[in-house]
Amino acid sequence: MAYYDLVNMDAPDRKTASILGFKKIFSKKELPVVDNLGYTGRCILASGEAGMLGRGLRRNNVTGIMINDSELIRMAVEEVVDTEKILVLPVHGITCGETRARLRNIYRMRGLMATATRSKAKIALVTMAEDESCMLSALQMVEVAKFIGATEAQAKKMVGAIGELE
Amino acid sequence: MILKRKYRYVLVLASKELDAARETNNISAELMRFMGEVSYSEANPRIVAQYTPKLFVFKVNRGHEGKLILGLSFVKQAGGSKTGLYTVKTSGTIKSLLIYANQIKD
Numbered sequence: 001m002a003y004y005d006l007v008n009m010d011a012p013d014r015k016t017a018s019i020l021g022f023k024k025i026f027s028k029k030e031l032p033v034v035d036n037l038g039y040t041g042r043c044i045l046a047s048g049e050a051g052m053l054g055r056g057l058r059r060n061n062v063t064g065i066m067i068n069d070s071e072l073i074r075m076a077v078e079e080v081v082d083t084e085k086i087l088v089l090p091v092h093g094i095t096c097g098e099t100r101a102r103l104r105n106i107y108r109m110r111g112l113m114a115t116a117t118r119s120k121a122k123i124a125l126v127t128m129a130e131d132e133s134c135m136l137s138a139l140q141m142v143e144v145a146k147f148i149g150a151t152e153a154q155a156k157k158m159v160g161a162i163g164e165l166e
Numbered sequence: 167m168i169l170k171r172k173y174r175y176v177l178v179l180a181s182k183e184l185d186a187a188r189e190t191n192n193i194s195a196e197l198m199r200f201m202g203e204v205s206y207s208e209a210n211p212r213i214v215a216q217y218t219p220k221l222f223v224f225k226v227n228r229g230h231e232g233k234l235i236l237g238l239s240f241v242k243q244a245g246g247s248k249t250g251l252y253t254v255k256t257s258g259t260i261k262s263l264l265i266y267a268n269q270i271k272d
Contacts, residue, residue: 019179019270020254021254095240096242132181132250133181135181137179139256140235143232144239
């Protein structure tokens with residue numbers, strides 16, 4: 001199975017990506033994460049507003065969404081399932097945050113994961129690393145996915161899901 | 167009957183060069199913080215070899231390698247600076263890791 005990742009910086013070279021176990025690591029230039037609907041190219045929409053997420057999901061250039069507000073999980077997941085877009089879950093909040101924020105993020109991500117897997121939404125797990133130290137290998141991504149509530153098979157699928165956008 | 171203990175070997179790549187022998191205590195302390203004392207003692211991870219300044223090997227009790235891989239995901243501090251530790255490969259023998267390390271070390 002081929003694994004992919006998305007980082008919030010310039011992507012490392014192909015050799016490093018392959019050593020880490022990824023077929024490709026998308027950079028922020030290849031697949032930008034935006035917080036408004038003004039961007040016309042292919043992108044991932046990150047928002048905490050229900051209205052904006054709803055409008056974004058109906059746009060063709062928005063390939064996936066990132067939810068910033070845990071109150072919106074159920075509504076957004078239902079719409080993601082209907083539109084067949086990808087729910088992108090960044091793990092840098094778990095692996096890179098300071099202790100108190102990390103515990104909150106783990107709790108939030110577990111809730112998100114449970115809701116999303118129950119609704120059979122398409123989930124992509126990415127690091128969204130802002131520097132080299134926050135990156136993870138594919139093996140670690142699978143373990144993190146299992147840690148937040150996915151089964152082994154689901155975890156592997158999630159780490160490869162962003163590759164559909166290649 | 168004495169049961170033979172079995173281990174797994176985990177090849178780890180650091181984002182920056184570090185002296186694994188000198189950093190063992192720091193990395194172990196960080197791992198213990200994230201894994202908890204019970205999980206840490208069950209897994210009993212220790213650094214057994216260093217191939218290059220960035221590549222080294224952890225030895226861990228078989229069945230607990232998942233905990234080590236997850237624990238290493240949280241370690242972001244080693245060698246006095248921000249460093250990421252990526253698990254590249256796991257194996258039942260150290261020899262096969264050496265072969266793989268030789269392929270990727272350049």
